[in-house]
Amino acid sequence: MPIVELDTDQALDTDLVGPVIRSGELAEAVIDAVAEDNPDAEVVVVDRDDYVRVHTRKECRLTLTSLVKHLGRPYQLSLLEIDMPSFKGRLRTRVDEYVWFYDR
Amino acid sequence: MLLTRDDWYELSRDVDWELDHVDRATAFPANWTGADGIPEKAWDAWEEPFRVSYRDYVRLQREKESGVKAVSQALVRSGTYEKLDPGHVAASHLHMGTTCMVEYMAVTMQSRMCRFAPTPRWRSLGVFGMLDETRHTQLDLRFSHDLLKHDPRFDWAQKAFHTNEWGVLAVKNFFDDIMLSADCVEAAMATSLTVEHGFTNIQFVALAADAMAAGDINWSNLLSSIQTDEARHAQLGFPTLQVLMEHDPQRAQQALDVAFWRSARLFQTLTGPAMDYYTPVDQRKMSFKEFMLEWIVNHHERILEDYGLAKPWYWDRFLLSLENGHHAMHLGTWFWRPTLFWKPNAGVSKAEREWLREKYPTWEDNWGVLWDEVIANVNAGRMDKTLPETLPSLCNLTQLPLGSAYSRHELAPHQLTYNGRLYSFDSEVSQWVFELDPERYAGHRTVVDRFIGGEIQPMSLEGGLLWMGLTPEVMGDDVYQYAWAREYAALVETEAGTLAGVPVAGE
Numbered sequence: 001m002p003i004v005e006l007d008t009d010q011a012l013d014t015d016l017v018g019p020v021i022r023s024g025e026l027a028e029a030v031i032d033a034v035a036e037d038n039p040d041a042e043v044v045v046v047d048r049d050d051y052v053r054v055h056t057r058k059e060c061r062l063t064l065t066s067l068v069k070h071l072g073r074p075y076q077l078s079l080l081e082i083d084m085p086s087f088k089g090r091l092r093t094r095v096d097e098y099v100w101f102y103d104r
Numbered sequence: 105m106l107l108t109r110d111d112w113y114e115l116s117r118d119v120d121w122e123l124d125h126v127d128r129a130t131a132f133p134a135n136w137t138g139a140d141g142i143p144e145k146a147w148d149a150w151e152e153p154f155r156v157s158y159r160d161y162v163r164l165q166r167e168k169e170s171g172v173k174a175v176s177q178a179l180v181r182s183g184t185y186e187k188l189d190p191g192h193v194a195a196s197h198l199h200m201g202t203t204c205m206v207e208y209m210a211v212t213m214q215s216r217m218c219r220f221a222p223t224p225r226w227r228s229l230g231v232f233g234m235l236d237e238t239r240h241t242q243l244d245l246r247f248s249h250d251l252l253k254h255d256p257r258f259d260w261a262q263k264a265f266h267t268n269e270w271g272v273l274a275v276k277n278f279f280d281d282i283m284l285s286a287d288c289v290e291a292a293m294a295t296s297l298t299v300e301h302g303f304t305n306i307q308f309v310a311l312a313a314d315a316m317a318a319g320d321i322n323w324s325n326l327l328s329s330i331q332t333d334e335a336r337h338a339q340l341g342f343p344t345l346q347v348l349m350e351h352d353p354q355r356a357q358q359a360l361d362v363a364f365w366r367s368a369r370l371f372q373t374l375t376g377p378a379m380d381y382y383t384p385v386d387q388r389k390m391s392f393k394e395f396m397l398e399w400i401v402n403h404h405e406r407i408l409e410d411y412g413l414a415k416p417w418y419w420d421r422f423l424l425s426l427e428n429g430h431h432a433m434h435l436g437t438w439f440w441r442p443t444l445f446w447k448p449n450a451g452v453s454k455a456e457r458e459w460l461r462e463k464y465p466t467w468e469d470n471w472g473v474l475w476d477e478v479i480a481n482v483n484a485g486r487m488d489k490t491l492p493e494t495l496p497s498l499c500n501l502t503q504l505p506l507g508s509a510y511s512r513h514e515l516a517p518h519q520l521t522y523n524g525r526l527y528s529f530d531s532e533v534s535q536w537v538f539e540l541d542p543e544r545y546a547g548h549r550t551v552v553d554r555f556i557g558g559e560i561q562p563m564s565l566e567g568g569l570l571w572m573g574l575t576p577e578v579m580g581d582d583v584y585q586y587a588w589a590r591e592y593a594a595l596v597e598t599e600a601g602t603l604a605g606v607p608v609a610g611e
Contacts, residue, residue, distance in 0.1 A: 051312075078156075081335075082164055082332060085309050085312075085334075087335060104410050
């Protein structure tokens, strides 16, 4: 589950999906949680100082269990919205899991 | 055991009225729902990507509001605003004047969705969208009110849409059409998907990054907080698109292609100059084109492909416009600067030109040569040559200046006659949009139409400025008082020879 940090001017793979999080503690925890929840995928992180893209290819899972573990405190996935000004791909939201994906 | 939201959500979202006293077509007329030709059962497949309950909504919005207010109060007290670069500040004037009342128009659009959308699932989410847009309007007004003591231009957050300023009229024209006059399905395609999922990311996430780099933490925080709402409620466009792709894919493609071009042209006017010219060069995160490639091409267009849509037929022309359109708009708005309610930065000092050349290899040939003329005139004290004497000719679709869509070499006229009247367009794409539905656009009069019609008196530039509501304390001028031209003075003297010793403007 490698985490790859891209230079800001590097072109993104169009098939990447996942959240865009405002920089800070939560973004760091989301990176680690996405890495844990997508063990076979390369996690691409693009840090633009004010916001951070956290993406994997075609499908990106984020579970409540992993996020709580890496955040180190109780949390609810619905709270993600407070610090998520955007995301890439389709989204399915459930209480215990968010999944960003493309069908094609 | 306590139920989670997922346990009851699918039941609650389908709670609906059973109509006894009116038939369904009366309660939900097709000209408001936009569902004409789509079987009623088709909406059973409408599956919202972003689930929200009212309980969640209130809790989250309270958190968001607390965050924005805490940052705002701390920064207003700290005097941060006074330390900002005036070029950057112009971007916030432009934003507040052209965006605040669009947020308010969106309240009406979302209200229509919560009353007339063709499925109760969508109507429920429309309530949250309506509350979101009310919040955005109030945030913009509060932000502007706090800063009004520093600059009367912040008054334009509320005032702009009650004036006839030409840029504001162009913005109103577009959003009147896709928010106030559109049925729910069309509004979902044009506003939820194209503007909110696509283009507002440029203004509210990318520009927020520039604002943060410029030290404007208060505005940056406000922008990105607003976009967290947009990211959620924009999603109601996707299940609507899914239904449309099953039953009328041609309508979906056309609605999105029309909205995409009109949005691209508008954001070239609003966001392009702010990013590539007003933001101080050492504080720019990326160019407007790079942000557009990231957010519009890679981010927005890719998901539309996932739903089976093709790129717009004019894609190559859009990419050409991406190289040029906002540079043309910037040159035009700076030249017509008395018609603005903000002070634009020319943004063509030597360091800034080097940045522009690197980001846009064709910039010098297309736009640098024109700025050379401006620079020579400024340094020769011929300021009258850098200011307009007339109004620009405007497109009968976008209301933006003719000649501002592509490079300066592409000035072929795009015109047609409809019902005995000649209409002009800034591009073949805008003409195509008009031809799809001429009755919809034919009655919209540009500022020049009104000028020729005698509505603007006296018939002079001064009369036009008066009509636009531009008073001396807000009227646009070069934000740095032409200081950027001075470093070219020696060059002008050397090349022109006869200009040696010409006083530099402003000295």
